[in-house]
Amino acid sequence: MSVLSTLVWSVADTLRGPYSESEYGAVILPFTVLRRLECVMDPHRKAMAEIVKKYSGEQQRRTHLKLRTRTSDSTGLSFWTTSAYTLEKALQDPDNLAANLINYIGGFSSNLDVFKSFDFENVIRTLDARERLAQVVRHFEKIDLSPEAVSNADMGDLFENLIYRFAESANDGAGQFYTPRDVVRLLVGLVYAEDKEALQESGTVRSIYDPTVGTGGMLTVADEHLRHLNPRASTALHGQEINPRTYAICKADLLIKGQDPTNVRQGDTLVVDRFKDRRFDYVLSNPPFGTDWKAVEAAVKSEHARGGQGRFAPGLPAVGDAAMLFLLHAASKMRDVDDTGRGGKAGIVLNGSPLFNGGAGSGPSEIRGHLLENDLIEAIVALPNDMFYNTGIATYLWILSNSKPEERTGEIRLIDATGVGSKLRKAIGSKRIEISEKNRKRIERAFDGTQNDGDASAVPVKVFSNRDFAYWTVTIERPLQLRFQCTEETISAVAEHKKLGQVKGLIDALEAFGDEVYLNRGKFNKEIGKHLGDHAVNLTPAQRKTLWQTIGIHDEAADYCRVVSGKDKGTIEPDPALRDTENVPLGWGGHPKTHEARDETVQAYFEAEVQPHTSDVWIDWDKTKTGYEIPFTRYFYAYKPPRALDEIDADLERVVGEIMELLREVEA
Incomplete structure (x- = not known):
């Protein structure tokens, strides 16, 4: 090629x-x-x-x-x-x-x-x-x-290689158009893995869709893989592409294959779904990494606001990264489960951020929650670094399904394939690693559960339930306790305040107030208010609040500050500066792994892990949020002890010796 x-x-x-x-x-x-x-x-x-x-x-x-x-x-x-x-x-x-x-x-x-x-x-x-x-x-x-x-496959490779050369010569992000074939074959193999028997049946017809189709490379590999399993199978290939050149290549390529050319459509997938009323047996995608969606922000937010069954109803990621929008789109395009139990599957290539970005209640967390709570994530596979032409960062394959086998319902497989790559003899851009056919089959066995875990060549796999990735973020409050004293420092802080520093006569009045210490906010406010009145300094309620906030300093010996009016009158005020949060996993301490067990689980955690270490604390239940995170690397982390000190000392002595030798050469 x-x-x-x-x-x-x-x-x-x-x-x-x-x-x-x-x-x-x-x-x-x-x-x-x-x-x-x-x-x-x-x-x-x-x-x-x-x-x-x-x-x-x-x-x-x-x-x-x-x-x-x-x-x-x-x-x-x-x-x-x-x-x-x-x-x-x-x-x-x-x-x-x-x-x-x-x-x-x-x-x-x-x-x-x-x-x-x-x-x-x-x-x-x-x-x-x-x-x-x-x-x-x-x-x-x-x-x-x-x-x-x-061949058609080689022609697809040629088109993508030319696109790569073109983009590289134009310094235009070459890799965004070109998914390495070894990655595509692995993705397709994983998506087909559990359907092999059904795919070999007579009269098999499958629809395959790529919302970021590029030159059609993924569709080509998926089509050939299916025909390898069953030469009599029929496929209907569909794709949408924003770039006019790659759209044209894809359309011509599929037309040559005998596919319906109207099934390749041009347009921005995030703005308009050209297959709005269609669902597919298989969805494959490698959306661009780390691209923002500012240009389509209005359209995406409008669709999100409509709610219902819209693609982006579950949540929105940060505007700086569109990856999770494509993830939601792929999930929405899987065909519905039919009477036989067959539904749709999707495979999408993503970087690491969709696993963990965003805290509880954020858009990314809500998207993960939607996928987990609806049991749509079948597996996530960590690939070796340096697999792609334009980036060396960590990448992952997400395999989605709305019709998991009964024995795997409610489960997710995390597969660590970071160690199964082989070095290329010559790097192509940032790509230095490839996955051979032998290693691809190892990963597929890890995915479908047919590998022998005791085998030295087994790929590391860990199985979790969906709720293992759910947690509650709990807000822990401590009382507001303030000491008030008009010292040189506190008066200077008032003078430098953007608004208080402009109040006529305020600084002079504070300097005349004296340096008495007040450990009760109510008493201080009463005395300072009377003193300011005597000096003809009138403050609005907002300015009075800003004043005590500026002068007050945390002191655990001070009285608790309490709400002075309203329905919460008399209750202790929390100190925002001392506010903290705790993440409590569902099922902590042996409690039921359900959302209904929130209060008992959080309270038990609070009593065991928080109260023994900090006095005068409480939970603000109104601020409790549910979050979802998949800390992939944490589950496969292997501790590596540091080198022995004598080895480090030996290296340092060797380097110092080399430096001294170079210095002697310079002096000579």
Whole structure:
């Protein structure tokens, strides 16, 4: 594949000069698509011409062309061109080459509208104006991209490799378009793992959907994997893509495979779901890591506010990271469970933040809670670092299901596959590690529970219940106890206060108040109020509150401050500065692992873990929140003792010796 990709990309040598590096892809990608289409059509040109001549309607042409070109390995062509041109024929009239090519692409059937997304007609005219068109056409006309020479899977790899090169040359986040094939194969294998028997049944038909489809790489792998399990299986591939170039490549690629081209649609998945009324057997996605959703904030928040069964009803993540929005979308697109118990599955690639970001009550926590409480998370797999082309950070595969096997209902498998990667001989961008087929099967066995846990090659797995990740965040209050004294420091603090410092006569009055110590707020307020009145300083209620807050200093010897009015009159006020929180896991201390057991569990925890260490504390029950977190690394943490001191000393002595030797060389 690297050889073919290099061959295709070598046309850049022709473009260098009139084109900048960032423009190469705009030329290379559409010509690659055109050449692939041409090679696919080549054996059927005669049949195509006959059918085009005989039938005028698009549907008639499509039906008869598919029937005439169908083989045991292909469903037949569903696109055509009314033009007689090929790249070779267009080159035979060099003076009219641009017009010939425009005629060529203009003759394609309406379902093959991808060249509009490439703005290919303008690309051709620009190449012609810069005197590079003939050289580029000759380059591509010589490349064999026929299905016999380049399989559909290899063609998908080629497209994505070209996209990678294009984005890399443009310094445009290459990896966001390109999911490594080893990652895709693992994701697909995990999603299919428990359906293998059903997938091999006669007449199997499955729908597969990717909401961030890119060039269609995930769909291609999923389709081929299913056909490997069952050659007689049928698939319906669907995808949505925001980028016009990758959308065009995906649509052309699926059309060549005989798929319905209307099932590839362009648009921002977070703004508008182009398959709003559809659910799918399998959902696969690798959304971009760490991208914000500011540009679509209004649309997303509007959908969230509608509530109900909307995609984003459970919660919203921080605007800086859209990953959990795609996670919610994937969960919403799984087909409903039917009478036989078969539902939908989803596999999505995410970074580490969706596991733990956001505290109790936050949007991310609520999203995790929605997935856990509805038993939608089947497994989470930690991948080795350095698996992707544009990042070396930790990544995870989330496997979702709304129809878990009965024996795994209410359970989640955490699989630590960080140690099963193999080093690449040569890094590709940030990708230095790959998962071999052997290791992929090890991970699949860990997922479906068929591995021997005593085996040295077993992948670490831990099984938890959904509620193991739930907790209550409890607010612990301590009483407000303040000492009041008009000292040089406290008066200075009042003088520097933005609002109090502007009150005429206040500082002079405080300096005349004396330095008596007050341990009771009520007494201090009464005395200071009388004193300020005598000095003609009038404060509003808000200013009086700000004044005692500025002068007051915590002192455990002081009286408790109490509410002076309202329904809570006489109750002890909490000190915000001493406020603390405790996270209490559901089921703590052997209590039932249910939300109904909250009060008894929290109270027991409070009496055992808080009260013995701090006096005068209480729980503010109104502030208690339920949270959800999946601390993956904590469960697989293995303590590594530090090196022995004599080893460290030996290293230090060696380094010092090397430094001294270098210094002696400099002095000499």
